[in-house]
Amino acid sequence: MPKPKKQPRPKAQTPKGFRDYFGAEVARRQSMLSEIARVYRLYGFDALETSAVETVEALGKFLPDVDRPNEGVFAWEEDGDWLALRYDMTAPLARVAAQYRNDLPSPYRRYAMGPVWRNEKPGPGRFRQFYQCDADTVGSASMAADAEICAMLADTLEAVGIARGDYVVRVNNRKVLNGVLEVAGLAGDDNADRRGIVLRAIDKLDRLGEDGVRALLGEGRKDASGDFTRGAGLDDAAAETVLGFTAARRGSGRETLDRLTELVGDSAVGAEGVAELAEIAALLGAQGYGPDRIVIDPGVVRGLGYYTGPVYEAELTFEIAGEDGRPRSFGSVAGGGRYDDLVKRFTGQEVPATGVSIGVDRLLAALTAQGRFTDADDGPVVVTVMDRDRMADYQAMAAELRNSDIRAEVYLGNPRNFGNQLKYADKRGAPIAIIQGEDEAARGVVQIKDLKLGARLAAELTHEEWRDQPAQVECPRADMVAEIRKRLG
Amino acid sequence: MPKPKKQPRPKAQTPKGFRDYFGAEVARRQSMLSEIARVYRLYGFDALETSAVETVEALGKFLPDVDRPNEGVFAWEEDGDWLALRYDMTAPLARVAAQYRNDLPSPYRRYAMGPVWRNEKPGPGRFRQFYQCDADTVGSASMAADAEICAMLADTLEAVGIARGDYVVRVNNRKVLNGVLEVAGLAGDDNADRRGIVLRAIDKLDRLGEDGVRALLGEGRKDASGDFTRGAGLDDAAAETVLGFTAARRGSGRETLDRLTELVGDSAVGAEGVAELAEIAALLGAQGYGPDRIVIDPGVVRGLGYYTGPVYEAELTFEIAGEDGRPRSFGSVAGGGRYDDLVKRFTGQEVPATGVSIGVDRLLAALTAQGRFTDADDGPVVVTVMDRDRMADYQAMAAELRNSDIRAEVYLGNPRNFGNQLKYADKRGAPIAIIQGEDEAARGVVQIKDLKLGARLAAELTHEEWRDQPAQVECPRADMVAEIRKRLG
Numbered sequence: 008m009p010k011p012k013k014q015p016r017p018k019a020q021t022p023k024g025f026r027d028y029f030g031a032e033v034a035r036r037q038s039m040l041s042e043i044a045r046v047y048r049l050y051g052f053d054a055l056e057t058s059a060v061e062t063v064e065a066l067g068k069f070l071p072d073v074d075r076p077n078e079g080v081f082a083w084e085e086d087g088d089w090l091a092l093r094y095d096m097t098a099p100l101a102r103v104a105a106q107y108r109n110d111l112p113s114p115y116r117r118y119a120m121g122p123v124w125r126n127e128k129p130g131p132g133r134f135r136q137f138y139q140c141d142a143d144t145v146g147s148a149s150m151a152a153d154a155e156i157c158a159m160l161a162d163t164l165e166a167v168g169i170a171r172g173d174y175v176v177r178v179n180n181r182k183v184l185n186g187v188l189e190v191a192g193l194a195g196d197d198n199a200d201r202r203g204i205v206l207r208a209i210d211k212l213d214r215l216g217e218d219g220v221r222a223l224l225g226e227g228r229k230d231a232s233g234d235f236t237r238g239a240g241l242d243d244a245a246a247e248t249v250l251g252f253t254a255a256r257r258g259s260g261r262e263t264l265d266r267l268t269e270l271v272g273d274s275a276v277g278a279e280g281v282a283e284l285a286e287i288a289a290l291l292g293a294q295g296y297g298p299d300r301i302v303i304d305p306g307v308v309r310g311l312g313y314y315t316g317p318v319y320e321a322e323l324t325f326e327i328a329g330e331d332g333r334p335r336s337f338g339s340v341a342g343g344g345r346y347d348d349l350v351k352r353f354t355g356q357e358v359p360a361t362g363v364s365i366g367v368d369r370l371l372a373a374l375t376a377q378g379r380f381t382d383a384d385d386g387p388v389v390v391t392v393m394d395r396d397r398m399a400d401y402q403a404m405a406a407e408l409r410n411s412d413i414r415a416e417v418y419l420g421n422p423r424n425f426g427n428q429l430k431y432a433d434k435r436g437a438p439i440a441i442i443q444g445e446d447e448a449a450r451g452v453v454q455i456k457d458l459k460l461g462a463r464l465a466a467e468l469t470h471e472e473w474r475d476q477p478a479q480v481e482c483p484r485a486d487m488v489a490e491i492r493k494r495l496g
Numbered sequence: 497m498p499k500p501k502k503q504p505r506p507k508a509q510t511p512k513g514f515r516d517y518f519g520a521e522v523a524r525r526q527s528m529l530s531e532i533a534r535v536y537r538l539y540g541f542d543a544l545e546t547s548a549v550e551t552v553e554a555l556g557k558f559l560p561d562v563d564r565p566n567e568g569v570f571a572w573e574e575d576g577d578w579l580a581l582r583y584d585m586t587a588p589l590a591r592v593a594a595q596y597r598n599d600l601p602s603p604y605r606r607y608a609m610g611p612v613w614r615n616e617k618p619g620p621g622r623f624r625q626f627y628q629c630d631a632d633t634v635g636s637a638s639m640a641a642d643a644e645i646c647a648m649l650a651d652t653l654e655a656v657g658i659a660r661g662d663y664v665v666r667v668n669n670r671k672v673l674n675g676v677l678e679v680a681g682l683a684g685d686d687n688a689d690r691r692g693i694v695l696r697a698i699d700k701l702d703r704l705g706e707d708g709v710r711a712l713l714g715e716g717r718k719d720a721s722g723d724f725t726r727g728a729g730l731d732d733a734a735a736e737t738v739l740g741f742t743a744a745r746r747g748s749g750r751e752t753l754d755r756l757t758e759l760v761g762d763s764a765v766g767a768e769g770v771a772e773l774a775e776i777a778a779l780l781g782a783q784g785y786g787p788d789r790i791v792i793d794p795g796v797v798r799g800l801g802y803y804t805g806p807v808y809e810a811e812l813t814f815e816i817a818g819e820d821g822r823p824r825s826f827g828s829v830a831g832g833g834r835y836d837d838l839v840k841r842f843t844g845q846e847v848p849a850t851g852v853s854i855g856v857d858r859l860l861a862a863l864t865a866q867g868r869f870t871d872a873d874d875g876p877v878v879v880t881v882m883d884r885d886r887m888a889d890y891q892a893m894a895a896e897l898r899n900s901d902i903r904a905e906v907y908l909g910n911p912r913n914f915g916n917q918l919k920y921a922d923k924r925g926a927p928i929a930i931i932q933g934e935d936e937a938a939r940g941v942v943q944i945k946d947l948k949l950g951a952r953l954a955a956e957l958t959h960e961e962w963r964d965q966p967a968q969v970e971c972p973r974a975d976m977v978a979e980i981r982k983r984l985g
Contacts, residue, residue: 016841016842016843016844017551017553017554017556017841017842018551018553018554018842019554019591019592019594019595019839019842019843020551020554020591020595021546021547021550021591021595022547022549022550022551022574022577022579023577025547025549026547027544027545027546027547027592027596028543028544028545028546029542029543029544030542030543030544032543032545033543033544033545034533034537034543037530037533037543041526041530044523044526048523048903049898049901049902049903049904050894050898050903050904050905051875051876051878051894051903051904051905051924053518053519054517054518054519054521054522054523054526055516055517055518055519055522056516056517056521056522057510057516057517058510058511058514058515058516058625059548059581059611059613059625060511060514060570060581060613060624060625061510061511062506062507062509062511064506064507065506065507065508065509067506081549081572081574081579082572083570083571083572085511085570085615088511088512090511090570092548092549102508102509102510103508103516105508106508106509106510107516112920112923112924113909113920114907114908114909116905122548124548124549126574135549136547136548136549144908146909147908147909149887149908151887151891151906151908152908154891155891155906155908158891158895289888290887290888290891293888293889293891293892294888294891294892294895350508352505352506353505353506353507353508354505354508355505386540387540389540398638398640398779399778399779399782399783400782402640402643402644402647402779402782402783403782403783405539405540406647406783409538409539412538413538414537414538414539414540415538415539415540416539416540416605417640417644418603419603419633419636419638419640419641419644420602420603420635420636431601431602434601435540435601
């Protein structure tokens with residue numbers, strides 16, 4: 008019989024662009040998502056959890072193609088159907104809104120949270136699986152739906168721990184831009200291409216600055232590498248009108264709206280957009296959401312190409328150190344807007360919808376940057392094992408602590424080397440280790456080793472002082488839980 | 497220019513075998529998972545969230561094959577690598593335990609909860625995406641690790657709302673069966689095939705009953721369709737020894753262990769298995785987990801082929817109506833055991849591990865069957881819109897309710913038809929609708945329509961009585977929140 012060929016060992020690795028999350032990272036995200044869900048629910052939004060897998064046909068944006076059907080998504084063929092992992096939460100919502108259109112309430116407020124997958128080149132901090140957390144209202148054309156989402160977004164940020172003053176929700180409107188484009192001479196089907204160039208140019212305002220965008224609005228722009236990007240061919244006056252739109256924010260909402268009214272001239276769609284902004288501002292103002300929380304700001308340019316009416320963005324305004332070491336404001340953590348063609352692909356019917364998506368990982372990073380998590384997520388109290396025949400006693404200690412809601416565990420490795428047990432407790436981030444050998448057991452006491460205090464003393468004191476103040480106390484077994492509770496504060 | 501061909505509309509459908517979860521279904525599962533995580537964390541287990549996607553190489557069980565690499569899993573090729581959706585939580589744990597072996601604490605207690613995917617034929621109640629919720633201890637050979645998991649499982653079931661007495665955790669041991677097989681004359685490499693037949697036969701005890709299994713242990717068995725399954729060829733005495741193992745449970749743990757000691761005769765591995773069961777029983781007994789919660793039961797046969805030491809299963813013992821209408825006990829909701837080859841595939845090193853997996857959907861179904869969810873998850877209070885110019889006032893009412901932690905929303909559809917608004921409130925499961933027209937606004941009052949009470953009165957009373965007791969009251973606007981709070985109880 009031939010000797011079976013030795014198989015090479017498989018590599019223990021995540022696929023490229025994917026990662027694992029451990030302990031506190033998972034718990035913090037989960038607790039943030041719970042808090043967001045609580046606010047969304049209070050506003051009457053209902054949970055929806057679709058499957059991770061959709062047909063490529065239903066996802067839509069990425070059409071099956073003989074060569075490479077899965078551009079941008081992870082897709083595969085299954086019994087003749089192409090299936091794919093969802094790349095966002097909006098495409099599955101569109102499918103659900105069409106599939107259950109006779110059963111769902113209308114308007115339908117829903118929230119969805121979970122991972123999405125993108126088949127894109129991974130990079131530093133860019134992963135191919137990440138969380139999204141969306142809330143959308145389907146079937147309402149009312150500006151009250153948009154205003155509500157902005158208010159809910161502000162409430163949500165405060166609920167997860169962003170202080171008032173550290174964020175602002177900024178609101179813009181695509182229709183106002185459409186009006187400005189009319190005034191700039193870009194109305195009509197013939198100008199669709201040039202309008203596209205303008206939209207893409209405005210979208211780069213953050214990156215290129217006003218001069219770069221001005222070049223793209225005019226003849227075009229040569230970048231640092233020498234590559235030339237064709238411009239929209241606007242004359243100077245028209246380019247200034249467009250740039251004037253993004254810079255139209257004034258000291259108050261009223262003044263901004265007045266400025267926008269000037270800019271859209273007699274464009275009907277422009278006037279409609281200004282009226283929509285005014286209605287949102289009035290609704291929010293009446294509810295007490297002042298400009299310290301939500302502002303009309305035509306400088307919000309992201310997503311203007313995608314959305315059809317109001318557009319909104321939540322920005323965190325506190326400063327962190329940028330990549331160059333200089334302080335910069337933290338930036339955007341959520342965005343959304345109105346899109347009125349949600350289910351049209353499926354049913355042919357226009358259904359108005361508006362919604363927001365919170366960048367869960369960005370928001371977690373913001374809370375981390377604000378130092379919200381330093382004290383949380385201590386490891387468990389570790390009960391060490393001095394005598395392996397007394398495991399039941401040690402388990403009973405851990406159980407007593409747990410019954411008092413204190414995280415606790417017994418060391419389950421080989422107990423022979425006590426140093427390994429303390430190293431283990433250290434690796435676990437244990438605040439306290441409990442020690443009870445034969446002698447302590449006979450005397451009815453335990454040793455409580457305060458590892459956090461010990462580490463602090465070791466850092467602060469000289470060796471001599473430290474020896475005199477060991478962070479270890481003996482206490483009666485019966486007082487163990489009370490003593491530990493006191494130390495954990 | 498040729499007219500663009502009209503694309504057929506895509507079908508708005510979940511892929512075959514997948515489903516969507518709405519509202520309360522999502523919230524209930526989430527809240528159950530949170531509660532399970534709370535107990536797991538108290539026991540010192542740390543969260544681990546791996547990506548949904550793994551390399552097929554790391555998943556292991558399903559080897560890439562030219563024709564059909566994705567038997568049982570959803571897999572696809574990506575830049576020359578085969579990727580797949582995880583089919584359970586254990587394979588990713590094995591990969592993580594190998595990949596981070598120098599950084600993780602040892603022993604490593606971890607829990608994981610989330611969806612897994614199986615590329616299997618869907619059936620009624622069988623979906624291709626479902627939740628698992630696992631806890632495992634990697635790197636401990638101690639029976640204290642197994643005992644701890646059994647205790648934690650009992651605590652978890654009680655924490656999610658299964659009453660003591662309505663469940664039992666049953667513990668068995670594969671080594672005891674190995675001992676029994678030795679006594680039955682099936683030791684040695686030559687008998688590996690026959691041992692496999694015995695394991696598969698025992699695994700069918702629930703389905704085939706004792707006589708069916710007896711036939712499979714002996715000459716073989718012809719099923720109802722006439723198909724013949726070859727047996728293990730044991731003589732009657734040996735077959736009775738094996739069956740005696742599965743029926744070895746006695747009135748007390750002590751008696752069961754004595755009976756098992758008889759059955760394994762002088763088999764060393766059998767004696768080791770009995771000693772392991774005795775140690776688990778002693779540890780649990782000392783911690784107060786009596787046979788009302790955890791019992792030694794050699795009748796646990798599921799997973800005996802897979803695990804290498806202790807095997808455990810949680811069964812819900814209360815009765816529900818079976819498919820034939822007759823009461824039957826609810827059955828298994830969790831299972832697990834010890835498997836000592838977790839990371840060997842990757843590193844060549846044996847690492848002992850033990851763990852449990854809770855069937856989240858089964859457990860939710862059990863809680864539903866016990867009527868745990870009837871009162872929960874009421875819809876929001878719906879503020880109707882009588883006058884569309886007063887949206888801000890209606891929004892303020894909803895905001896006030898939310899500030900008192902009452903779920904509330906304003907109707908955002910077209911307000912023209914008031915009947916539609918009440919139909920909407922009904923579809924939302926709203927307990928209460930608020931109505932304030934011009935007249936009420938002028939008088940500073942609101943109408944509170946108690947929809948739940950209305951439905952009850954309509955069911956109980958005649959039309960005449962009902963007209964005299966309308967479930968609608970007027971109250972001062974200022975008392976609105978207090979009045980609603982009173983009615984929601």
